[in-house]
Amino acid sequence: MLDHLLGGALVIDKDYNIIFANKVLRDVCGLKGEEVEGKKCHELSHLCPLPCGSESLSFKCPHKEVFSTAGPVTATLIHYCCIAEKERIIDITASPVMDEKGEVREMIEILRDVTEKERQRKKLEEREAFIESVLDGIGDGVVVVDRDFKIISANRGYCNQAKLNRDVIIGRHCYEVSHHWPKPCFEMGERCSAKEVFETGNSHRIIHTHFNKEAHTLHIETISYPLKDASGNVIASIEVLGDISEKIALENELEKKLKELEELNNVLILAFVNAIDAKSPWTKGHSERVANYAAAIAGELGLGEADIQILRTAALLHDVGKIGTYDVILDKSGKLTDDEFSLIRMHPAKGEEILRPIKQLACILPIIRSHHERIDGRGYPDGLKGNEIPLLSRVLCVADSFDSTTADRPYRPSTGKEYAINELRRCSGTQFDPKIVGAFLKVLEGEVYGEESWSSRG
Numbered sequence: 134m135l136d137h138l139l140g141g142a143l144v145i146d147k148d149y150n151i152i153f154a155n156k157v158l159r160d161v162c163g164l165k166g167e168e169v170e171g172k173k174c175h176e177l178s179h180l181c182p183l184p185c186g187s188e189s190l191s192f193k194c195p196h197k198e199v200f201s202t203a204g205p206v207t208a209t210l211i212h213y214c215c216i217a218e219k220e221r222i223i224d225i226t227a228s229p230v231m232d233e234k235g236e237v238r239e240m241i242e243i244l245r246d247v248t249e250k251e252r253q254r255k256k257l258e259e260r261e262a263f264i265e266s267v268l269d270g271i272g273d274g275v276v277v278v279d280r281d282f283k284i285i286s287a288n289r290g291y292c293n294q295a296k297l298n299r300d301v302i303i304g305r306h307c308y309e310v311s312h313h314w315p316k317p318c319f320e321m322g323e324r325c326s327a328k329e330v331f332e333t334g335n336s337h338r339i340i341h342t343h344f345n346k347e348a349h350t351l352h353i354e355t356i357s358y359p360l361k362d363a364s365g366n367v368i369a370s371i372e373v374l375g376d377i378s379e380k381i382a383l384e385n386e387l388e389k390k391l392k393e394l395e396e397l398n399n400v401l402i403l404a405f406v407n408a409i410d411a412k413s414p415w416t417k418g419h420s421e422r423v424a425n426y427a428a429a430i431a432g433e434l435g436l437g438e439a440d441i442q443i444l445r446t447a448a449l450l451h452d453v454g455k456i457g458t459y460d461v462i463l464d465k466s467g468k469l470t471d472d473e474f475s476l477i478r479m480h481p482a483k484g485e486e487i488l489r490p491i492k493q494l495a496c497i498l499p500i501i502r503s504h505h506e507r508i509d510g511r512g513y514p515d516g517l518k519g520n521e522i523p524l525l526s527r528v529l530c531v532a533d534s535f536d537s538t539t540a541d542r543p544y545r546p547s548t549g550k551e552y553a554i555n556e557l558r559r560c561s562g563t564q565f566d567p568k569i570v571g572a573f574l575k576v577l578e579g580e581v582y583g584e585e586s587w588s589s590r591g
């Protein structure tokens with residue numbers, strides 16, 4: 134009967150003598166029945182003169198255990214055998230054969246050659262260990278999540294992020310470990326990159342917040358990749374989780390500093406504007422009104438927000454060059470002499486000169502320099518014509534002239550809105566760019582600018 138087994142079978146007595154070896158075993162050993170029987174099992178299996186159960190040897194011996202316990206050894210034991218001068222790995226299942234008195238008379242060993250299987254298993258283990266060490270070498274967290282959102286693999290980086298040991302993480306839902314939530318992210322109203330991967334089969338990237346064991350918030354950038362089987366079905370999601378908390382904190386800090394700088398910038402500009410306004414009670418509020426008119430015209434012309442902002446700053450500072458002009462000239466009620474007028478005409482270039490050291494204001498210098506140029510080339514300081522004059526200077530020129538005409542001046546009272554509009558029309562094409570005059574008239578007609586600013590003008 135034992136000859137018909139697919140594996141090897143041995144019957145061994147109490148003294149390690151082989152009483153019987155089945156055909157499979159005889160064939161494997163290349164021995165005939167009489168050559169096997171009578172040999173000691175340890176001589177045959179290990180080419181060893183001592184029984185495996187000897188204290189001096191480290192082999193686990195089913196023989197010794199079966200005879201000492203009088204029970205079957207149900208555990209599968211692996212021996213390294215030197216049968217036919219080949220090292221093989223053998224699974225052994227040993228059972229006692231009892232005599233009529235109930236004592237162990239012999240032992241039957243069923244042997245199965247698992248050498249190849251073991252080699253494959255060892256290779257697989259080595260491969261897994263290699264992959265694990267590679268993943269552990271990555272600073273980012275890496276987890277593999279199955280379709281039930283359970284974590285089936287986690288690298289050291291992820292354990293460090295979560296501040297948990299790997300054995301606590303494996304088998305748990307990713308949303309429990311990463312978010313401390315009882316339900317998946319998408320049921321908590323959050324985006325879930327793993328779900329996207331399962332639904333689309335494509336990689337997906339999101340930035341969201343995680344919580345570690347100590348409930349500290351982490352800003353995590355997650356990129357999820359699909360893990361597909363041979364048929365192309367997505368069986369898991371590989372998630373690479375980068376902790377960008379420090380980067381986010383730095384960005385927030387930078388944003389805060391930037392805001393502070395912008396505020397400082399605005400305050401400094403305001404200080405300049407106040408200094409300009411303080412030169413003469415007649416020009417109080419002029420710069421700010423001109424800035425508002427100019428921005429409204431730019432909006433009507435369809436200019437972008439960045440250009441409008443530049444224009445606003447230029448309008449606020451357009452008369453900064455008057456700081457260097459004598460107050461007596463600015464406040465003179467009578468007609469200016471040619472010399473006085475030539476001093477006044479220096480203020481656009483002077484303004485450019487004053488602001489030149491501030492490199493952040495470099496973009497407004499040409500606007501300020503040319504805000505008194507005329508389309509017909511009769512303006513100052515450079516006598517530029519038409520499109521030679523920067524567009525924003527042409528806008529500023531219209532807004533500036535309109536406010537100057539409607540404001541009280543030391544040499545005349547306010548001439549009113551109607552007069553100012555007529556002046557714009559009259560000088561369109563000579564002093565002013567007609568396109569810009571048209572835009573401003575639309576602004577005024579459509580009351581885009583509002584009645585409030587008119588009433589405040591008195």
Ligand SMILES: [Fe+2]
Nearest residue numbers: 451452504505
């Ligand atoms: Fe001016």
